[in-house]
Amino acid sequence: MSAVFWKELADHLGSKRFVIFFFLILIVGGASTYLAAQALSGTQQGAEFIYLRLFTVSGGGLPSFLGFLAFFGPLIGVVLGFDAINSEFNRGTVSRVLAQPIYRDWWINGKFLAGITALAIAVASIILIIVGLGLYILGFPPDGAEISRTAMFFVISVVYLGFWLSLGILFSIVFRQTATSALASIAVWLFFTLFLYMLAGLVADQVAPIKPGVGADVFAKHESIRDLVLRFSPVALYEEATTAILIPNYRGLGIAALLQEVTIPTSPLPLGQSLLIVWPQLVGLVALTSVCFAISYVIFMRREIRST
Amino acid sequence: MPVVEARGLKKYYDGVVAVDGLDLVVEEGEIYGLLGPNGAGKTTTILILLGLTEPTAGEVRVLGYDPAREPLKVKRVTGYLPENLGFYDDLSARENLLYTAYLNRIPEREARKRVTEVLELVGLADVADRRVGTFSRGMKQRLGIADVLLKDPKFVILDEPTSGIDPEGAVQILDMIVRLRDERGMTILLSSHLLHQVQRICDRMGIIHQGKLVAQGTLGELGAVVEAGEMSFEVRTSRVDEGLLEALRGIEGVTAVEREGDLIRVRASADVRPHIARAVIESGADLLELKGHTYTLEEIYLRYFQG
Ligand SMILES: Nc1ncnc2c1ncn2[C@@H]1O[C@H](COP(=O)(O)OP(=O)(O)OP(=O)(O)O)[C@@H](O)[C@H]1O
Ligand SMILES: [Mg+2]
Numbered sequence: 001m002s003a004v005f006w007k008e009l010a011d012h013l014g015s016k017r018f019v020i021f022f023f024l025i026l027i028v029g030g031a032s033t034y035l036a037a038q039a040l041s042g043t044q045q046g047a048e049f050i051y052l053r054l055f056t057v058s059g060g061g062l063p064s065f066l067g068f069l070a071f072f073g074p075l076i077g078v079v080l081g082f083d084a085i086n087s088e089f090n091r092g093t094v095s096r097v098l099a100q101p102i103y104r105d106w107w108i109n110g111k112f113l114a115g116i117t118a119l120a121i122a123v124a125s126i127i128l129i130i131v132g133l134g135l136y137i138l139g140f141p142p143d144g145a146e147i148s149r150t151a152m153f154f155v156i157s158v159v160y161l162g163f164w165l166s167l168g169i170l171f172s173i174v175f176r177q178t179a180t181s182a183l184a185s186i187a188v189w190l191f192f193t194l195f196l197y198m199l200a201g202l203v204a205d206q207v208a209p210i211k212p213g214v215g216a217d218v219f220a221k222h223e224s225i226r227d228l229v230l231r232f233s234p235v236a237l238y239e240e241a242t243t244a245i246l247i248p249n250y251r252g253l254g255i256a257a258l259l260q261e262v263t264i265p266t267s268p269l270p271l272g273q274s275l276l277i278v279w280p281q282l283v284g285l286v287a288l289t290s291v292c293f294a295i296s297y298v299i300f301m302r303r304e305i306r307s308t
Numbered sequence: 309m310p311v312v313e314a315r316g317l318k319k320y321y322d323g324v325v326a327v328d329g330l331d332l333v334v335e336e337g338e339i340y341g342l343l344g345p346n347g348a349g350k351t352t353t354i355l356i357l358l359g360l361t362e363p364t365a366g367e368v369r370v371l372g373y374d375p376a377r378e379p380l381k382v383k384r385v386t387g388y389l390p391e392n393l394g395f396y397d398d399l400s401a402r403e404n405l406l407y408t409a410y411l412n413r414i415p416e417r418e419a420r421k422r423v424t425e426v427l428e429l430v431g432l433a434d435v436a437d438r439r440v441g442t443f444s445r446g447m448k449q450r451l452g453i454a455d456v457l458l459k460d461p462k463f464v465i466l467d468e469p470t471s472g473i474d475p476e477g478a479v480q481i482l483d484m485i486v487r488l489r490d491e492r493g494m495t496i497l498l499s500s501h502l503l504h505q506v507q508r509i510c511d512r513m514g515i516i517h518q519g520k521l522v523a524q525g526t527l528g529e530l531g532a533v534v535e536a537g538e539m540s541f542e543v544r545t546s547r548v549d550e551g552l553l554e555a556l557r558g559i560e561g562v563t564a565v566e567r568e569g570d571l572i573r574v575r576a577s578a579d580v581r582p583h584i585a586r587a588v589i590e591s592g593a594d595l596l597e598l599k600g601h602t603y604t605l606e607e608i609y610l611r612y613f614q615g
Contacts, residue, residue, distance in 0.1 A: 003410035092394025096455060099358060099388035100411040101380045304361040306351070307392045 004102070004110025005117075012080060012118035021076045022122050025068070026129065032062040033130045037137040051142040052149055052246045054134045065130065066246065069123075069157060070239050071193055076122070077161040078185040080115040081168025083178040084108075085300065090178065092307040105297055112162075112169060112293075119161045120154075127154055145248075148271055152245045156278070159285050160238040164189075166292035173300050192233045200229035234288055241281035244274050309372060310335050311463050311495040312357060317366035319352050319519075326352040327363070328519030334497050339489055341510035342499040343609065349519040350499040351391055354467050357497075358388055371463060384412075387456035391467040393448060397441030401432055401451055404440055405458055412459045426454040430484070446477040453484060464488065466498040470505055478502075482509050503609055515609060523608075530608050539579060543572040544597035545588050552591040559583045 012018050036057040040050055058064040063071070085108070088094040098104065127150060135141060142150070167188065171181035208221040230236035248269055269277075312334035319327040327349040334340045342350050355361040357370055359379030368374060373381045395404045402423055409419035427433045430450040435443070443451065449469070456464055469485065470478040486509050488494045500506050506513055507527060514524040523530055545552070548570060556565045556574055560583075564575040574584060581598060588595045 003407065003413075007407055007410075091396070092390065092392045093396060094394075095360070095388070095390035095392075096394065096408070096452075097411065098360060099383060099386075099390070100408060100459075101383040101413075102411050103380070302362065304355065306355060306361070307390055307394060 001102075001106040001110045001113075004107055005114050008111050008114030009117055012114060013121070017079055018118060018122075021079060022126075025072065025076070025122070026126055028062070028068055028072075029065050029126050029130060030133065032058065032065050032068060033133055034137070035062055036064065037134055040138070049146055049149070049246075049248055050138065051131065051134055051146040052153075052248070054130060055150075055153065056243075056246050066239075066242055070160075070235055070242075073157065073161050073238075074164040074189045074193065074235070075186075077115075077119060077164025078168040078171075078189060080118060081111075081165045081172060082181045082185045083172055084111045084115075084169045085172040086176055086178050086181060087172070089176065089307065094305055095307040098305050104300055108169065108173075108293075108296055108300065112166060115165045115169075116158065116162045119165065120158045123154060123157050123161070145271065149245050149248070149274075152271070152275070153242055156238065156241050156245065156282065156285075159282065159289075160234065163234050163285050163289045163292070166289045166296070170292045170296045173296050173303075192235045196230065196233045196235075200226045203229050231284070234285055237281040237284045241278040241285075244278045244281075248274060311371055312340075312497065313367075313369045314353075314357070315367045317353065317356060317368065318364045319349070319356060319361070320364045325519050327356070330366070330516070330519065330521050332514065332521060334495060335512075336495050337489065337493055338511040339485065339496045339498065339509055341506035341513035342497065342516055343501065343503065343506055343513055344499075344516035345501060348516045350516060351467055352519075353516070354388075354465055354497070354499060357465065358382065358386065384459070385462045387459060387461035387464040389452045389456050389464075389466045389469055391471075393452045395440040395443075395448065395451065398439055400437045401427065401440055401443070401454075402436045404451070405455055408455050408458050414459070422458055422460075426457045429457065430454045431480075445472050446474065449473055449477075449481065453481065457488075460492075461494065463495045464497070466496065468500055469498055470500065470502060478505060485509060539576055539600065541574045541576070541581060541584065542597070542599050543574060543584055543588065543595070544570060545572070546594040546596060548572065548593070549591070552588065552593060555587040555591055556584060559587060 033054050036054050039057060040053060055065045058067065062068075085094075088097065097107065131142065131150065168181070168185055171184050172178070175181035175184060204222045204226040207225050208218050210218060210222055248271075310333045312332060314330060314332040317327050317330040317332070318325075330349070330353060332353070342353065344350050352361065356363045356368060357375060359375030359382055362376050368376070370382045371385055375382045395401075396407070399407070405423040405426065406419055409423060414422065424433070424436075427436050430453050432447060432450055432454065435447070440448065440451065449472075453466075453469070456466075466485070470481050473481060482505055485496060485498070489496060498506070498510070512524065512526055513530070514521050515530070516522070543556075548567060553565055553567065553572070556562060556572065559576070559580055561578045561580050562574055562576045564573075566573045574580070579600070581600065584598060585595055
């Protein structure tokens with residue numbers, strides 16, 4: 001498997017599309033951080049979790065780095081995966097590779113690991129650049145809690161992108177044409193980043209319509225139904241998880257937590273507590289990835305390897 | 309133990325029969341040619357032997373292993389040149405082969421040595437570091453053979469190794485295949501529809517038609533099978549006239565008499581040479597030449613498919 005891994009990793013790191021996307025996030029991420037840092041630079045040292053706010057605060061019309069990654073991250077994951085297998089069929093290399101003594105699932109795994117390593121390298125270097133930028137503008141270093149939360153943010157982001165990578169690979173197995181799998185990937189991406197939010201709102205409006213004069217319980221129900229629908233979206237899972245990590249005061253989800261926040265002034269949770277809150281989301285992301293893998297295996301294991 | 313032993317092999321593609329009860333035995337150290345028209349089921353049979361597709365029914369053993377159950381054991385000792393061969397175009401010839409070597413878990417140093425060796429063997433040593441995307445069809449085919457030899461297989465399967473190659477290149481490839489048998493003792497199974505090529509290098513061949521093996525054996529054996537049904541003779545005489553042709557047609561067992569210039573071709577269901585000689589002498593002409601015809605594979609093959 002290591003042979004596959006190293007070859008694919010070299011392919012990714014040298015590929016035009018990887019370089020293009022890397023610089024795209026670098027530029028947008030850098031710009032949004034710069035604006036965020038400008039907005040925050042009046043803050044004194046010791047103000048809480050200022051480095052974490054570099055990722056979440058938006059300024060000057062640009063989305064925050066977190067918002068940007070949640071929205072465009074999937075595209076990057078999918079781009080590294082959507083032609084993983086079908087391009088091998090189209091090039092006629094699949095017969096040669098699978099005539100060698102390797103298991104078919106190793107081949108997929110090797111490709112996945114190479115893709116996620118490339119993604120991790122990209123995300124890590126961009127986060128480091130952002131922190132460096134923060135250091136330059138703010139003039140003081142991050143503290144331990146900020147570093148450990150940033151590391152956690154990194155891990156969750158890689159898991160999130162990993163899901164999209166596995167979805168891309170799945171489509172590269174299901175669809176023979178790379179153009180088809182690219183389109184299908186984009187369709188799923190748009191569905192989860194845009195349409196599901198609308199759909200969740202619609203469903204909630206249907207089940208628990210909010211009219212003037214309704215009680216708090218209807219609001220709560222409306223919110224919880226919206227959340228329930230969104231629970232199916234990896235984008236929402238990622239946003240919830242990273243919010244809990246990057247905003248240490250964040251207690252949980254739904255209207256109950258929201259009401260609490262208003263009534264009692266909250267103190268930041270320790271990292272362990274925050275992790276506990278995001279645990280289900282993290283497990284959800286990993287489970288979705290596993291589903292993609294399971295389907296990929298089932299389809300690919302018994303497929304006929306004929307290069308035409 | 310035979311290298312390939314297949315019994316009652318069947319492969320259906322939702323309704324389409326690709327392979328239909330095929331029996332195949334390839335012995336150690338021979339070059340076996342699988343012959344058949346397009347769509348006969350050659351490639352499908354090969355895919356089954358490699359575990360790249362599962363048979364609908366039937367038993368297969370390759371070097372003693374079941375390719376559907378133990379594909380890795382088969383692939384460790386079997387080299388395969390696919391019909392539509394592809395390489396990673398933006399890697400060099402050497403890099404492509406190194407990747408194959410690593411997939412076979414050949415250690416780095418040994419891999420580099422072997423890659424250089426096989427590239428020399430197929431005559432690509434001086435373009436080893438060029439991108440494969442710039443290679444011609446023939447060069448890719450030779451690179452494919454290098455790729456197959458890299459793991460030093462016991463058994464090699466070549467699906468149409470000379471298709472799309474010019475005659476000179478084809479001769480080179482065929483010679484290379486013969487050398488593999490003679491110098492390295494490899495067993496080779498190749499599929500083709502280029503009969504004269506197969507005829508030149510194969511020890512035994514099988515004719516496959518609509519998924520069935522309709523005949524099998526050496527060239528001589530295949531010819532004998534055809535001859536049992538019908539024989540053909542060429543007669544050259546000093547003078548040809550209608551009377552002679554009539555006399556020849558009158559011989560018992562003769563099915564057809566055709567005149568081609570001063571040559572008369574006689575088809576018959578038995579060896580009628582003595583009767584032909586007598587008929588010629590009796591017509592008053594001199595018998596200059598009378599020979600039984602030996603079949604080329606092409607004729608044998610066409611005979612099978614014409615009926
Ligand atoms: N995936 C498939 N689905 C349906 N039918 C198929 C499939 N693959 C092959 N066939 C059919 O099986 C038959 C045998 O095909 P095969 O590729 O084995 O022929 P072949 O002898 O290799 O021919 P050629 O000389 O053209 O390479 C053909 O009729 C083909 O149409
Ligand atoms: Mg074929």
